[in-house]
Amino acid sequence: MKHDFAAIEKKWQEKWEEAGIFNASEDHTKQKFYGLVEFPYPSGAGMHVGHIKAYSGLEVVSRKRRMQGYNVLFPIGFDAYGLPTENYAIKTNTHPRVVTDTNIANFTSQLKRVGFSFDWTRVVDTTEEGYYKWTQWIFRRMFDEGLVFRATTLVNYCPSCKVVLSNEDSQGGKCDICHSDIVQKSKDVWYLRITEYADKLLFGLDGVDYLPNVRLQQENWIGRSEGAFANFTIQGTDDALRIYTTRPDTMFGVTFMVIAPEHPIIAQYADRISNMEALNAYREECAKKTEFERTQLVKDKTGVRIEGLSAINPANGREIPIFISDYVMMGYGTGAIMAVPAHDERDYDFAKKFGIDIIEVIKGGNIAEAAYTGDGEMVNSDFLNGITTKKEAIAKMLDYLTGKGVGEKGVQYKMKDWAFNRQRYWGEPIPIVHCPVCGMVGVPYEELPLRLPNMDQFEPGEGGESPLAKVESFVNCTCPKCGGAAKRETDTMPQWAGSSWYFLRYCDAHNEDVFASKEALSYWLPVDWYNGGMEHVTRHMIYSRFWHRFLYDIGEVPVAEPYAKRTAQGLILGPDGDKMSKSKGNVVNPNDVVDEYGADVLRVYVLFMGEYSSATPWNDSSVRGIKRFLDRVAALTDMAQGEGVTPKLESAFHKTVKKVSCDIEDMKFNTAIAAMMALINDIYEVGTLTRDELGIFARILCPFAPHICEEIWAFLGGEGFASLAPWPEWDEAKTVDATVTYAVQVNGKLRATIDLPKDVDKDTAIAAAKEDAKVQQFMADKTIVKEIFVPGKIINIVVK
RNA sequence: GCCGGAAUGGCGAAAUCGGUAGACGCCCGGGACUUAAAAUCCCGUGAGGCUAACACCUCGUACCGGUUCGAUCCCGGUUUCCGGCACCA
Numbered sequence: 001m002k003h004d005f006a007a008i009e010k011k012w013q014e015k016w017e018e019a020g021i022f023n024a025s026e027d028h029t030k031q032k033f034y035g036l037v038e039f040p041y042p043s044g045a046g047m048h049v050g051h052i053k054a055y056s057g058l059e060v061v062s063r064k065r066r067m068q069g070y071n072v073l074f075p076i077g078f079d080a081y082g083l084p085t086e087n088y089a090i091k092t093n094t095h096p097r098v099v100t101d102t103n104i105a106n107f108t109s110q111l112k113r114v115g116f117s118f119d120w121t122r123v124v125d126t127t128e129e130g131y132y133k134w135t136q137w138i139f140r141r142m143f144d145e146g147l148v149f150r151a152t153t154l155v156n157y158c159p160s161c162k163v164v165l166s167n168e169d170s171q172g173g174k175c176d177i178c179h180s181d182i183v184q185k186s187k188d189v190w191y192l193r194i195t196e197y198a199d200k201l202l203f204g205l206d207g208v209d210y211l212p213n214v215r216l217q218q219e220n221w222i223g224r225s226e227g228a229f230a231n232f233t234i235q236g237t238d239d240a241l242r243i244y245t246t247r248p249d250t251m252f253g254v255t256f257m258v259i260a261p262e263h264p265i266i267a268q269y270a271d272r273i274s275n276m277e278a279l280n281a282y283r284e285e286c287a288k289k290t291e292f293e294r295t296q297l298v299k300d301k302t303g304v305r306i307e308g309l310s311a312i313n314p315a316n317g318r319e320i321p322i323f324i325s326d327y328v329m330m331g332y333g334t335g336a337i338m339a340v341p342a343h344d345e346r347d348y349d350f351a352k353k354f355g356i357d358i359i360e361v362i363k364g365g366n367i368a369e370a371a372y373t374g375d376g377e378m379v380n381s382d383f384l385n386g387i388t389t390k391k392e393a394i395a396k397m398l399d400y401l402t403g404k405g406v407g408e409k410g411v412q413y414k415m416k417d418w419a420f421n422r423q424r425y426w427g428e429p430i431p432i433v434h435c436p437v438c439g440m441v442g443v444p445y446e447e448l449p450l451r452l453p454n455m456d457q458f459e460p461g462e463g464g465e466s467p468l469a470k471v472e473s474f475v476n477c478t479c480p481k482c483g484g485a486a487k488r489e490t491d492t493m494p495q496w497a498g499s500s501w502y503f504l505r506y507c508d509a510h511n512e513d514v515f516a517s518k519e520a521l522s523y524w525l526p527v528d529w530y531n532g533g534m535e536h537v538t539r540h541m542i543y544s545r546f547w548h549r550f551l552y553d554i555g556e557v558p559v560a561e562p563y564a565k566r567t568a569q570g571l572i573l574g575p576d577g578d579k580m581s582k583s584k585g586n587v588v589n590p591n592d593v594v595d596e597y598g599a600d601v602l603r604v605y606v607l608f609m610g611e612y613s614s615a616t617p618w619n620d621s622s623v624r625g626i627k628r629f630l631d632r633v634a635a636l637t638d639m640a641q642g643e644g645v646t647p648k649l650e651s652a653f654h655k656t657v658k659k660v661s662c663d664i665e666d667m668k669f670n671t672a673i674a675a676m677m678a679l680i681n682d683i684y685e686v687g688t689l690t691r692d693e694l695g696i697f698a699r700i701l702c703p704f705a706p707h708i709c710e711e712i713w714a715f716l717g718g719e720g721f722a723s724l725a726p727w728p729e730w731d732e733a734k735t736v737d738a739t740v741t742y743a744v745q746v747n748g749k750l751r752a753t754i755d756l757p758k759d760v761d762k763d764t765a766i767a768a769a770k771e772d773a774k775v776q777q778f779m780a781d782k783t784i785v786k787e788i789f790v791p792g793k794i795i796n797i798v799v800k
Numbered sequence: 801g802c803c804g805g806a807a808u809g810g811c812g813a814a815a816u817c818g819g820u821a822g823a824c825g826c827c828c829g830g831g832a833c834u835u836a837a838a839a840u841c842c843c844g845u846g847a848g849g850c851u852a853a854c855a856c857c858u859c860g861u862a863c864c865g866g867u868u869c870g871a872u873c874c875c876g877g878u879u880u881c882c883g884g885c886a887c888c889a
Contacts, residue, residue, distance in 0.1 A: 213804060217884060220803070225888070245889060258889090301887085327887045337889045345801085346887050414888055534883075608825070610813060614805095615882080619812065625825050631840090671814070674824035681824090684841085743820040748870040750820055774856095788869055794819045798869045 003634035005598025009707040022117040030071040035062040038532035039077040042103035053606040063703035067727040075506040077124030082495040086426035122509040126498030133449035134515035157185035162460040166419040190421040210566040223414025230407035232311040244333030249393035250340040251315040252381035253361035260330040275307040423466040425458040427492030435479035435486040466490040500547040530563040570614040600705035607669035640694040654734040745796040746778040762789040
């Protein structure tokens with residue numbers, strides 16, 4: 001058979017679609033498998049080979065599961081709200097709806113050309129009314145439960161995109177969308193109280209199977225730290241300055257305090273402070289700095305001492321000065337710290353610069369040179385002196401603070417609340433009404449969806465307000481509570497909203513009464529296996545776990561954690577080894593590969609390139625190697641004859657079926673493919689195989705290269721589709737050879753190999769090894785010191 | 801700076817409860833088929849040495865050292881690269 005990929009791929013894709021064989025069954029008595037891949041953002045550029053790799057992993061797993069008899073849900077959809085579409089719409093003066101529809105149509109045809117076994121009856125589009133109605137509904141539930149709040153704060157603002165960004169979207173001081181520098185701006189912002197879920201998100205990780213680095217990144221992002229709060233009395237008042245520290249054991253080494261420039265204590269005690277001008281000047285200087293500047297100039301500590309205010313160290317009653325400095329942030333802990341210069345690098349730098357005392361309380365370093373942050377014996381610390389472990393010292397100090405009522409154990413998180421609004425058009429309208437009488441009122445559930453009004457100008461306003469503010473018919477409304485005149489919120493949700501629950505909608509994609517029926521949810525959840533990119537581990541993954549956990553807490557979903565297992569694929573780099581990018585001109589378009597070599601080749605190649613989770617450069621010649629492999633597979637139809645087994649191939653077949661079966665489970669697709677290549681090399685060497693054996697080959701290759709395998713299956717007269725044919729079994733006994741090749745070493749160096757029966761005993765094996773001429777040569781005139789025999793592996797004779 | 805991960809032929813990579821390093825693929829070389837080319841099929845392919853040839857020997861998994869009969873794998877140290885976090889108290 002000739003491998004006419006263009007003809008057979010189209011043919012089988014049509015047949016699959018016609019028969020609907022990849023649509024998840026409504027039969028909830030069968031064992032289920034829910035495989036999830038991250039739905040794409042339908043950009044104008046079309047699909048990228050990276051998408052193909054990202055989807056091919058679970059595509060293979062899902063196809064194998066179907067062949068194993070599972071009821072498989074392997075859905076796809078489009079995360080279509082967002083800035084790139086809106087910016088393109090503004091540039092070309094086209095409505096984002098039109099742009100989105102065009103892009104989705106393009107992505108759909110590309111995905112179908114690759115032959116992915118998605119359930120196309122459950123496609124989700126986050127911008128459709130029937131979908132965003134429920135995004136708004138969940139938000140409303142959060143609003144009811146007090147998880148939504150509004151605050152005026154300094155926010156990360158992108159002057160180019162004219163939007164407020166969350167911390168997650170502005171890492172490194174750059175806008176995640178356009179990479180411009182972020183500025184700090186005071187703004188009214190909607191927040192979701194994700195910090196309330198910090199512990200649930202952290203401890204939820206214990207019950208799931210995530211890739212270790214995925215888990216670690218989430219743990220770091222949540223950033224739980226255990227320590228203590230302590231109150232430092234402000235000299236001459238009954239008031240106290242409250243601090244958070246992870247090192248209460250070092251409290252006898254405190255020689256000053258530092259508060260954030262924005263700390264309210266300054267205004268509160270303005271009348272006592274004698275250098276207000278200097279403080280104000282410093283505060284102004286800090287406000288001008290961008291987040292980036294503030295964190296980049298790490299070495300150079302700046303600050304001003306607050307004249308007229310001092311504090312009392314609760315450990316020893318010593319009076320200490322208070323400074324303001326921008327190395328202390330208002331957003332973490334209490335915005336105030338106790339400074340222990342001897343044992344904290346930042347405090348050390350500050351103390352050196354301002355000539356403050358440095359008191360050693362832990363032995364082990366040289367505080368004349370640098371801060372010592374290690375363990376050691378406590379000194380200069382009254383009741384802690386002599387203690388040698390940090391744990392014990394912390395416990396003692398905590399007892400002391402609690403006993404005196406000036407402090408207690410405490411926990412802090414690095415994670416911040418989620419800034420949840422954008423001043424842009426192409427997003428879900430926030431279903432809140434501002435009433436002059438009632439305040440903020442939620443749009444009634446029965447009025448959802450709150451439709452995005454149709455507009456033809458989408459530019460944000462000059463003051464950074466949402467384009468929706470221009471639509472009077474949208475803005476002006478009546479208060480749902482009191483019936484008086486009110487105004488609608490005009491901000492929209494951030495692009496992460498729609499993707500925070502899409503996996504739930506797939507379970508019951510067309511339900512109009514609920515976001516998904518309880519029955520469908522309890523059958524399909526949790527997602528058995530979720531694969532995606534590492535770049536989504538700290539945003540999408542955290543956000544969606546949060547939304548899901550919220551729904552669990554209010555009884556809307558049956559399981560606490562949405563994803564039972566999470567893996568990640570590595571990038572495909574350009575042929576030059578650099579990250580693919582338009583500007584570098586090293587982007588590979590999947591369409592071109594399908595045109596030239598076919599979808600099967602593309603699918604097998606992206607999985608063969610290297611380890612699935614690591615970044616690997618694209619190589620055109622290697623793609624041709626895969627073409628060669630599949631052509632050889634097609635040609636087996638001319639070689640196959642007769643039924644049953646070919647004795648010379650029997651063991652190789654059992655071994656390969658086992659290898660491929662196991663490797664798929666471990667996502668070791670590259671070695672699974674290599675094993676099938678090795679098998680075909682064996683078949684060509686033997687020169688023949690039976691039709692039954694070809695049927696086995698076609699089935700184990702089917703998840704990787706389904707089109708050609710369907711063609712072979714049809715050629716063999718197989719029933720139905722290869723894609724639904726039973727997954728081949730292997731016989732463990734037949735994977736074990738009767739003889740084993742032993743490596744024979746003398747003094748650890750390989751000198752010969754000998755074939756011995758698989759259950760040979762030590763004495764026989766060593767005797768056989770000694771017969772070997774080479775071995776004798778290296779043993780000549782020497783005394784045997786030791787004889788080592790590792791069953792099935794090696795014989796080593798040690799001589800002197 | 802802190803926390804992870806990695807380093808193996810000309811190239812992508814295999815092999816780790818310590819046991820024949822380089823499976824599989826690419827590239828390259830040789831041969832068969834062909835009027836010829838492409839395609840296909842077969843053979844070779846870590847480096848160095850030695851040989852007429854077969855054989856054989858030495859070295860070799862970033863670098864230095866250790867444990868062991870035996871180390872790509874374990875331990876200590878160093879270098880480089882990638883990812884994450886980054887004044888988080």
